[in-house]
Amino acid sequence: MQRRSKFLKITGVLGFVFLYAPILSLVIFSFNESKLVTVWGGFSTKWYGELLRDPQILEAAWVSAKIAFVSASLAVTIGTVASFVLIRFAKFRTKSLLSMMITAPLVMPEVIIGLSLLLLFVAMQGLIGWPGNRGIMTIIIAHSTFGAAYAAVVIQSRLVDMDMSIEEAAQDLGAKPVRVFFDVTLPVIAPALVSAWLLAFTLSLDDLVVASFVSGPGASTLPMVIFSKVRLGVSPDVNALATVIIGLVSLGIIVSALQMSRSKRRL
Amino acid sequence: MSAAPDTGPSSRLPGGPMIGRVLERLGLGGRGLVIAIPTLWLLLFFLIPFLVVAKISLSEAAIARPPYLPVWEWVDGVLSVNLNFGNYLFLLEDPLYLSAYIESIKIAGISTFIALLIGYPMAYLIARSPENQRNLLLMLVVLPFWTSFLLRVYAWIGFLKANGIINNFLMWTGIIDEPLIMLQTDFAVYIGIVYSYLPFMILPLYANLVKLDQSYLEASADLGARPATTFLTVTLPLSASGIIAGCMLVFIPAVGEFVIPALLGGPDTLMIGRVLWDEFFSNRDWPIASAVAIVMLFVLVIPIMLLRKAQSADEGAS
Numbered sequence: 015m016q017r018r019s020k021f022l023k024i025t026g027v028l029g030f031v032f033l034y035a036p037i038l039s040l041v042i043f044s045f046n047e048s049k050l051v052t053v054w055g056g057f058s059t060k061w062y063g064e065l066l067r068d069p070q071i072l073e074a075a076w077v078s079a080k081i082a083f084v085s086a087s088l089a090v091t092i093g094t095v096a097s098f099v100l101i102r103f104a105k106f107r108t109k110s111l112l113s114m115m116i117t118a119p120l121v122m123p124e125v126i127i128g129l130s131l132l133l134l135f136v137a138m139q140g141l142i143g144w145p146g147n148r149g150i151m152t153i154i155i156a157h158s159t160f161g162a163a164y165a166a167v168v169i170q171s172r173l174v175d176m177d178m179s180i181e182e183a184a185q186d187l188g189a190k191p192v193r194v195f196f197d198v199t200l201p202v203i204a205p206a207l208v209s210a211w212l213l214a215f216t217l218s219l220d221d222l223v224v225a226s227f228v229s230g231p232g233a234s235t236l237p238m239v240i241f242s243k244v245r246l247g248v249s250p251d252v253n254a255l256a257t258v259i260i261g262l263v264s265l266g267i268i269v270s271a272l273q274m275s276r277s278k279r280r281l
Numbered sequence: 282m283s284a285a286p287d288t289g290p291s292s293r294l295p296g297g298p299m300i301g302r303v304l305e306r307l308g309l310g311g312r313g314l315v316i317a318i319p320t321l322w323l324l325l326f327f328l329i330p331f332l333v334v335a336k337i338s339l340s341e342a343a344i345a346r347p348p349y350l351p352v353w354e355w356v357d358g359v360l361s362v363n364l365n366f367g368n369y370l371f372l373l374e375d376p377l378y379l380s381a382y383i384e385s386i387k388i389a390g391i392s393t394f395i396a397l398l399i400g401y402p403m404a405y406l407i408a409r410s411p412e413n414q415r416n417l418l419l420m421l422v423v424l425p426f427w428t429s430f431l432l433r434v435y436a437w438i439g440f441l442k443a444n445g446i447i448n449n450f451l452m453w454t455g456i457i458d459e460p461l462i463m464l465q466t467d468f469a470v471y472i473g474i475v476y477s478y479l480p481f482m483i484l485p486l487y488a489n490l491v492k493l494d495q496s497y498l499e500a501s502a503d504l505g506a507r508p509a510t511t512f513l514t515v516t517l518p519l520s521a522s523g524i525i526a527g528c529m530l531v532f533i534p535a536v537g538e539f540v541i542p543a544l545l546g547g548p549d550t551l552m553i554g555r556v557l558w559d560e561f562f563s564n565r566d567w568p569i570a571s572a573v574a575i576v577m578l579f580v581l582v583i584p585i586m587l588l589r590k591a592q593s594a595d596e597g598a599s
Binding site: 019021022023025026029030032033034035036037039040043050053092093095096098099103106108111112115116118119121123124125126129130131133134136137140155156159162191192216219220222223226227237240241244245247248252255256259260263267 | 311312315316318319320322323324325326327328329330331333334337347399400402403405406407409421422424425427428429430431432433435436437438439440442444446449476479529530533534536537538539540543544554557558561562567570571574577578581585588
């Protein structure tokens with residue numbers, strides 16, 4: 015028994031080293047003076063300066079942030095409505111269809127999602143002249159669609175756990191369904207909506223494949239710019255960018271963890 | 282949750298009760314409207330696109346905008362349909378595609394197995410940890426997932442390349458004299474897939490193992506079974522649905538993976554996601570790319586069904 019738990023602990027530690035070593039190396043070598051990313055040449059922050067002077071990266075980061083913000087908001091809206099309908103509504107004709115469509119994007123390879131949406135946009139342009147040119151708009155539609163699938167997973171599990179008696183109480187007191195939804199259900203599932211929004215935001219910020227398919231010549235997202243840089247080999251300013259992203263993500267997680275524990279205490 | 286028809290939320294829509302009544306007549310009053318929003322969105326932007334792909338896979342490539350010939354068109358008031366199965370025949374004839382499918386399944390399968398070997402002990406360890414530590418450990422598993430996927434794959438270039446971290450370390454210790462070639466090999470692709478998708482393996486395994494009734498293990502031990510026997514005959518079979526769910530969650534995206542083989546694989550690492558990408562972006566052959574996608578979907582039907590079955594089995598157990 016003792017030996018087995020020792021074996022488990024060692025694999026556990028090694029597993030976490032495996033998960034974190036690459037991320038740690040990105041951070042360490044972002045402060046490397048040398049242009050050879052993996053050979054230490056002394057401490058320096060010059061790559062961060064380089065990053066700030068690179069208009070292509072800054073522009074792409076701004077485009078990506080805008081897309082992620084709008085598509086996360088849309089994804090949470092669609093995901094919330096879909097989850098509510100699936101969990102709270104009695105049987106309706108298109109229920110199994112909706113349930114299938116909201117989960118399928120989770121297991122669909124990105125290349126297929128990207129290709130199929132692009133072909134749809136091209137076909138629609140031929141039929142009704144919209145979307146005129148592809149870019150931020152088409153990427154937002156694509157990202158909100160698969161973001162909604164992830165958002166729905168988070169929101170559905172919260173709705174299932176939620177105590178339905180408060181909704182019923184509100185209804186018994188004469189509140190109409192819309193009022194019950196906005197005044198009772200939404201505030202209760204709010205923490206799940208925040209997690210879902212953050213998840214959809216991150217997925218959008220991270221996506222290379224789908225965006226590459228549905229984007230037009232005008233819009234390059236951050237992952238597209240990083241990918242074209244990284245394809246040519248390692249470069250230290252990408253490490254600096256990675257460190258900035260890791261820092262922001264950690265900050266976001268700390269803030270949301272604090273908020274979560276505070277809201278738990280309030281309940 | 283039913284409202285009397287004349288007091289439904291639709292009567293509060295802008296435009297007053299009249300529009301509300303018209304919408305209701307169309308089956309779109311209140312409840313129907315709420316159902317329609319996500320359903321129509323997903324129909325338009327998820328389901329119909331697949332039909333478009335299926336249609337274009339049956340067309341012929343052309344130098345035009347868009348670069349394919351129409352499958353059907355009206356000529357002098359007659360509908361003429363030109364179905365072209367040539368793309369699928371081409372996939373069968375050219376050994377490149379068949380070997381890319383086989384190679385993708387092989388690489389995804391091996392990576393899934395390695396991820397299971399690493400993920401199972403980790404999930405088991407977390408499930409057996411004191412309750413107050415479990416959430417922290419789970420968060421540590423999920424955290425890397427929140428940082429950019431692309432940048433995490435990029436980090437492995439620095440580890441695996443000829444003058445990278447691993448080779449520098451091994452040469453410094455004197456274990457090897459000249460750098461090992463690891464980058465741009467299938468080995469690098471395995472590592473990249475295992476690394477990127479390990480959380481997807483651990484989470485369903487954990488969810489399953491944490492529910493495992495300890496008394497079965499005690500009963501088995503009381504009856505004289507050694508830990509290894511108990512593990513093989515009790516724990517492993519009971520966690521089967523978690524294993525299947527975890528494996529499919531790694532296998533399915535790995536088959537269609539593009540970024541990992543593009544960054545870590547060599548020029549001869551043929552994975553089907555990469556082939557589709559090249560057909561589309563380099564060759565601009567949209568019909569062939571569509572046919573590749575449709576065949577990929579068929580390859581994934583069985584894994585997706587296995588996943589659904591395992592997930593519903595797990596839900597039934599809880």
